[in-house]
Amino acid sequence: MSNIKLVLTRKDITMQQEITPIPVRPWTLNGLSERLIVSHYENNYGGAVRTLNAVRRELAGLEAGAPGYRIRALKREELTAMGSVALHELYFANLGGEGNKIPDQIRAVLEEHFGSVSAWRREFVGAAQSLAGGSGWVLLTYSRRDRRLWNQIAFDHSQAAVDAAPVLALDMYEHAYHLDFGANATAYIDAFMRNVDWAAVTGRLAAVSADRSLPHEDPSDKSLPSLSVEELSAQLAKGERVQVLDARPRHHISRVTDLMEGAIWRDPDRVEEWIGELSTDEPVAVYCAYGFHVGCNVTKALRERGFDARYIRGGVSAWYAAGGARAMRPAGG
Numbered sequence: 476m477s478n479i480k481l482v483l484t485r486k487d488i489t490m491q492q493e494i495t496p497i498p499v500r501p502w503t504l505n506g507l508s509e510r511l512i513v514s515h516y517e518n519n520y521g522g523a524v525r526t527l528n529a530v531r532r533e534l535a536g537l538e539a540g541a542p543g544y545r546i547r548a549l550k551r552e553e554l555t556a557m558g559s560v561a562l563h564e565l566y567f568a569n570l571g572g573e574g575n576k577i578p579d580q581i582r583a584v585l586e587e588h589f590g591s592v593s594a595w596r597r598e599f600v601g602a603a604q605s606l607a608g609g610s611g612w613v614l615l616t617y618s619r620r621d622r623r624l625w626n627q628i629a630f631d632h633s634q635a636a637v638d639a640a641p642v643l644a645l646d647m648y649e650h651a652y653h654l655d656f657g658a659n660a661t662a663y664i665d666a667f668m669r670n671v672d673w674a675a676v677t678g679r680l681a682a683v684s685a686d687r688s689l690p691h692e693d694p695s696d697k698s699l700p701s702l703s704v705e706e707l708s709a710q711l712a713k714g715e716r717v718q719v720l721d722a723r724p725r726h727h728i729s730r731v732t733d734l735m736e737g738a739i740w741r742d743p744d745r746v747e748e749w750i751g752e753l754s755t756d757e758p759v760a761v762y763c764a765y766g767f768h769v770g771c772n773v774t775k776a777l778r779e780r781g782f783d784a785r786y787i788r789g790g791v792s793a794w795y796a797a798g799g800a801r802a803m804r805p806a807g808g
């Protein structure tokens with residue numbers, strides 16, 4: 476008999492969902508603004524993660540004999556939030572490409588399953604347009620059950636098909652486009668199609684066709700020590716001393732009025748001017764806007780000078796998405 480013990484912590488039991496750093500560089504999209512994408516990520520995706528965690532805490536805390544209506548309501552909310560989290564992660568990670576450049580490999584698959592690429596596109600875009608003014612998701616989905624691709628509409632976050640894996644997700648909730656396009660869903664759908672990252676679709680399709688799970692699409696730099704926003708939050712809650720450094724570029728910080736509570740902003744281009752202010756006795760947590768490179772570069776510079784520095788995966792945007800506290804930025808700093 477195996478003597479391996481399965482030890483579950485409270486966190487395991489409640490299956491707390493962590494925020495995934497935004498996978499797309501939101502300032503690079505063609506006709507979709509940074510403001511729109513970041514608002515969508517922090518408020519709607521972040522909101523779904525926070526709801527899911529709250530619902531799971533409630534489920535874990537239910538007493539034996541809890542009324543059926545309470546269990547049903549919570550399980551319904553859990554399913555909806557799980558769908559929203561998963562679909563939003565797919566959505567952000569399938570943006571950032573050149574939508575018109577469909578790789579030959581995907582062209583061949585679309586031709587096989589839909590007759591032609593234009594027939595696939597006509598049905599996919601038509602399904603999206605049918606949701607204008609309403610809400611839902613349009614998904615290019617691989618049905619494991621039928622071993623084929625098909626386009627589906629999910630009328631809410633919980634309607635993804637049984638035994639199928641979405642390989643391309645289009646969010647048709649108004650929050651996905653209203654800031655940029657008002658009620659003009661057609662212009663939004665055009666912009667989405669221009670920005671589809673077919674490399675992401677290819678990777679997903681390769682995985683599900685081979686009966687593997689969808690790839691983990693976290694863009695974080697694994698070569699450098701880092702911490703998640705949840706880990707930082709837990710450290711701060713325990714009263715551990717951490718120097719939190721906001722290293723967003725001057726051109727970015729000049730457009731915002733707030734920063735992570737407890738952080739200080741320092742210009743990432745002038746490390747030598749302020750590095751002497753930091754204590755060598757306490758770890759440093761460095762963040763930038765989204766965690767792509769600025770925070771990493773400052774972290775590298777600090778580590779080279781002997782500091783115990785880590786960068787915060789997903790940057791301040793992930794912190795806000797997780798519901799982290801924000802403070803007003805002092806004038807000039």
Ligand SMILES: [Fe+2]
Nearest residue numbers: 519646648651
């Ligand atoms: Fe959304």
